Amino acid sequence: MGRSGAGKTSMRSLIFANFTASDTRRLGATIDVEHSTVQFMGNLSLNIWDCGGQHKYLDNYLNEQKENIFGNVEVLIFVFDLETNDRDSEYTLYDDCLQSLAQLSRDAKVYCLVHKIDKITDPEQKRNVVDSYESAILQRSGVFQPHVYGTSIWDHTLYKAWSQIVFTLVPNMATIQGNLERFCELTDAAEVVLFERATFLVVCRAMGSGPDPHPDRYMAVSQSIKQYRDACADQGTPFRSTHIRTRSYTLFIEPFTKSTYILVITADPDVEPAVTKANIEAARSHFT
Ligand code: GTP
CATH class of the missing domain: 3.40.50.300 (P-loop containing nucleotide triphosphate hydrolases)
Known part of the structure; x- marks a missing residue:
């Protein structure tokens, strides 16, 4: 109004x-x-x-x-x-x-x-x-x-x-937040974020010990993913997941539950991407 x-x-x-x-x-x-x-x-x-x-x-x-x-x-x-x-x-x-x-x-x-x-x-x-x-x-x-x-x-x-x-409209937010924090801790991730699938709004997030991210970051991630997803749809290939590995961090964006995507950032070079992927897979049932 x-x-x-x-x-x-x-x-x-x-x-x-x-x-x-x-x-x-x-x-x-x-x-x-x-x-x-x-x-x-x-x-x-x-x-x-x-x-x-x-x-x-x-x-x-x-x-x-x-x-x-x-x-x-x-x-x-x-x-x-x-x-x-x-x-x-x-x-x-x-x-x-x-x-x-x-x-x-x-x-x-x-x-x-x-x-x-x-x-x-x-x-x-x-x-x-x-x-x-x-x-x-x-x-x-x-x-x-x-x-x-x-x-x-x-x-x-x-x-x-x-x-x-x-x-504020999602009824079981406290449980989702608690589960995400536990996942972040158990996997030694630097940061874990849940995005809602349709809008890519942030559902909730958990941080490891690193510094707090810049406030623009989630909106930038959300806009890039939405554009990338639209570009994939134009090509007739549905967007599934993204995985970026640099010298200082590894980033995953994966479909997670029926209604969310998960972003996981790990900063420890000894954590193999396959392990993070397996952890995401194992966590899924705790969020559905
Ligand atoms: P009604 O449909 O008549 O009730 O108007 P509305 O409240 O829906 O306004 P609308 O969204 O049509 O926006 C009016 C104008 O404001 C558009 O030209 C927008 O581009 C502009 N506008 C909207 N949000 C912003 C903003 O955050 N900053 C600036 N600078 N302009 C904005």
């Missing part, structure tokens, strides 16, 4: 439909509500309602269609447009949406994206702007405790925020 032009369809197209950031320039305004369903983590269906933000639709959502739009909501993602010249009306819309949500879906989670943060270049100023939105949002959110992120389609921030949003 958010005002027209805030960037809702752009973000949906990037995460769920393989658009690039520049492809979004040719998107038109969303007419009423666009529904899409993504088969997710095997048996979960993620139903996304992209609500067009033009005035004529907003009135309708908050009145005649209120029960349809705000009933049974698991997650409300409200997109604030950093470029707006009418911040008050954005906050008014936010207040109206939260009021309807409080009546019809009191247990929903709320995420607020302060979007187009790329318009500010100075990192400190970025932080200050997001902080000031956050305190204004928290003050007006009543029973809800929204998470607030600064996002942009031009860098990793959007990918990171969506990974966090979507995976």
Whole structure:
């Protein structure tokens, strides 16, 4: 939900439909509500309602269609447009949406994206702007405790925020995380990451003793793999797995469970790739 032009369809197209950031320039305004369903983590269906933000639709959502739009909501993602010249009306819309949500879906989670943060270049100023939105949002959110992120389609921030949003919906995440950490420890891996198969969003990750990776890295891996997978599909050869060995590390990306790919990085030159592959094979049954 958010005002027209805030960037809702752009973000949906990037995460769920393989658009690039520049492809979004040719998107038109969303007419009423666009529904899409993504088969997710095997048996979960993620139903996304992209609500067009033009005035004529907003009135309708908050009145005649209120029960349809705000009933049974698991997650409300409200997109604030950093470029707006009418911040008050954005906050008014936010207040109206939260009021309807409080009546019809009191247990929903709320995420607020302060979007187009790329318009500010100075990192400190970025932080200050997001902080000031956050305190204004928290003050007006009543029973809800929204998470607030600064996002942009031009860098990793959007990918990171969506990974966090979507995976609050996965019911057995604590078990998956525990299993992954154990796998990382037992195999002496430097890093292990699970990616969701359809979107290549990060499901969860476990680190060995090395330094924390750069935050852009997972988005870069995800985009490269999606492009490579599309290129394989164009050639009629389904993408299976990738294995890269350099002097300092070995990297595997393999289909893992029905709904995930696994990335395993080992930094110990004595660990033979065949051993890592066998370990991945052996671990599979613990994740299904
Ligand atoms: P409605 O469908 O009318 O509700 O609009 P919307 O919220 O779906 O907006 P849309 O996704 O169509 O994006 C509007 C414009 O904003 C497009 O030209 C996008 O390229 C641009 N845009 C989206 N996200 C970003 C961003 O993170 N940074 C910048 N600079 N531009 C963005």
